[in-house]
Amino acid sequence: MLDANRYKCCYCGAYVSVCPTCSSMELMETWIEVSQGCKDCSVCTKICPVGALEAEV
Amino acid sequence: MKYDVLVVGAGPAGSMAAKTLAEAGLSVVMLEKRQEIGDPVRCAEAVSKRGLKDLVEVDPRWIAADLKGSRVFSPDGASIVLSEEQSGGKTGYVLERKIFDRTLAMEAACAGAEVMVKTRAQGLLKRDGKICGVSAIRSGDTFQIEAPLVIGADGIESKVGRWAGIDTTLKPKDISTCAQFLVKDESIDSNYCEFYFGNKIAPGAYAWIFPKGEKVANVGLGVLGSRSSGIGEPLRLLQEFMKSHLPKGKVVEMDVGGVPVAPQLEAMTTDGVMLVGDAAHQSDPLTGGGIITGMTAGVIAGEVAADAISRGDVKRASLRDYEDRWKEPNGNKLQRHYDLKEFFIGLTDEDLNNLLHSLTNEDTVKMDLRDMLKSLLKLNPKLLWGLRHVIF
Numbered sequence A: 001m002l003d004a005n006r007y008k009c010c011y012c013g014a015y016v017s018v019c020p021t022c023s024s025m026e027l028m029e030t031w032i033e034v035s036q037g038c039k040d041c042s043v044c045t046k047i048c049p050v051g052a053l054e055a056e057v
Numbered sequence B: 001m002k003y004d005v006l007v008v009g010a011g012p013a014g015s016m017a018a019k020t021l022a023e024a025g026l027s028v029v030m031l032e033k034r035q036e037i038g039d040p041v042r043c044a045e046a047v048s049k050r051g052l053k054d055l056v057e058v059d060p061r062w063i064a065a066d067l068k069g070s071r072v073f074s075p076d077g078a079s080i081v082l083s084e085e086q087s088g089g090k091t092g093y094v095l096e097r098k099i100f101d102r103t104l105a106m107e108a109a110c111a112g113a114e115v116m117v118k119t120r121a122q123g124l125l126k127r128d129g130k131i132c133g134v135s136a137i138r139s140g141d142t143f144q145i146e147a148p149l150v151i152g153a154d155g156i157e158s159k160v161g162r163w164a165g166i167d168t169t170l171k172p173k174d175i176s177t178c179a180q181f182l183v184k185d186e187s188i189d190s191n192y193c194e195f196y197f198g199n200k201i202a203p204g205a206y207a208w209i210f211p212k213g214e215k216v217a218n219v220g221l222g223v224l225g226s227r228s229s230g231i232g233e234p235l236r237l238l239q240e241f242m243k244s245h246l247p248k249g250k251v252v253e254m255d256v257g258g259v260p261v262a263p264q265l266e267a268m269t270t271d272g273v274m275l276v277g278d279a280a281h282q283s284d285p286l287t288g289g290g291i292i293t294g295m296t297a298g299v300i301a302g303e304v305a306a307d308a309i310s311r312g313d314v315k316r317a318s319l320r321d322y323e324d325r326w327k328e329p330n331g332n333k334l335q336r337h338y339d340l341k342e343f344f345i346g347l348t349d350e351d352l353n354n355l356l357h358s359l360t361n362e363d364t365v366k367m368d369l370r371d372m373l374k375s376l377l378k379l380n381p382k383l384l385w386g387l388r389h390v391i392f
């Protein structure tokens, strides 16, 4: 499961653009929502400019 | 609630579309999920003067700097100077986007568009298989807004296209992921934008110092998604860039974001839906500049949408004029820039050094991008042979 670190996040939404499941990620102001639809592909973890997204092991 | 057209996203592309539609006498609503339009900034804020003046009347309230030109640095630190309009059309003015974006939205509102902030579109509505509006949420309340035509101007994080069946998912090799600081430093040259190339500095992209007035600048860099080798790579590389280039710089703001550096979408419309700006991957793949291209697309989309509504036909065939008018000249040029980007990201630091050194005796100040590429090809035929079809 993907871990979104709210303390690092700068709310840019870039990760949403590479997410292959359109509905599993959403940015709302300062809050990232990762839903059950996340396929753990980790593509977004390399796109986040500040390292706020990490795949949980 | 019923409107002729509903615009999702109040960035430059959405506001220009909404304004154009309102001026044509249509009822239009523009939704923006943030509570403050234009904030936080996700941009280095540089635009070409010519491009901007063609679209809006320039207002000193949102011009942070008026530049003389650009300096381009190779990985080994050599540099050339380009005049203001020759930097790939990207530099000339540096904007204050927190004011700029809000002003554009206000202009749309003054023209008659309804602007709803803190209102997020969360899905398309369909009736008898036809798109007829969106479901939205504002301050926790879900409601429906009806419109036969929806314009997706929802930026890099766009979902409108995907909801409508247009796959706008970006591949990591087609997104530049960026980090930027607003920096105060005595060494900043207020007259020139600076671009720094190098596979160690900014893999697959570049670092920039874009002045914003007295000794203040946006200092940032991009990393091509497919070249990002670790978690938080852009921020880490930016901190290194600061140490090497502006060690005494005082950071007073941090901005991050992604910009599409992608090929042109095959479809930017479908029945009842049009995409504009970053949502349609209309930013320049070579420079990452998307303000002017997005605004231009917003105007064209607004004009075509107004015409389609007046004819009562919002099927794709009726909206195709938007794609055609976008393609020539904008889309075709950006597709060429994509080919250039794909070529340049394959060059080593040594190649980049050789290219820049080959120009040091040329009068680059008078060259535009095409002239510069032609000179580069003439001076480095072996290295740039693969580009001859793009340049000529």
Ligand SMILES: Cc1cc2nc3c(=O)[nH]c(=O)nc-3n(C[C@H](O)[C@H](O)[C@H](O)COP(=O)(O)OP(=O)(O)OC[C@H]3O[C@@H](n4cnc5c(N)ncnc54)[C@H](O)[C@@H]3O)c2cc1C
Pocket: B008, B009, B010, B011, B012, B013, B014, B031, B032, B033, B034, B038, B042, B043, B044, B045, B046, B047, B090, B119, B120, B121, B122, B153, B154, B155, B156, B157, B158, B159, B178, B179, B180, B220, B255, B256, B257, B258, B259, B276, B277, B278, B279, B283, B288, B289, B290, B291, B292, B294
């Ligand atoms: C670091 C960085 C530097 C850049 N530097 C430059 C530069 O120097 N020059 C340049 O020209 N370009 C630059 N760009 C690119 C430029 O910022 C974008 O191309 C431009 O903002 C695109 O405009 P837009 O209107 O398409 O989208 P945006 O400006 O991103 O606006 C989209 C809006 O839609 C809203 N939205 C999204 N989803 C929804 C929803 N579901 N409901 C309601 N609202 C929604 C968002 O909150 C946002 O306000 C840069 C980008 C980055 C990341």
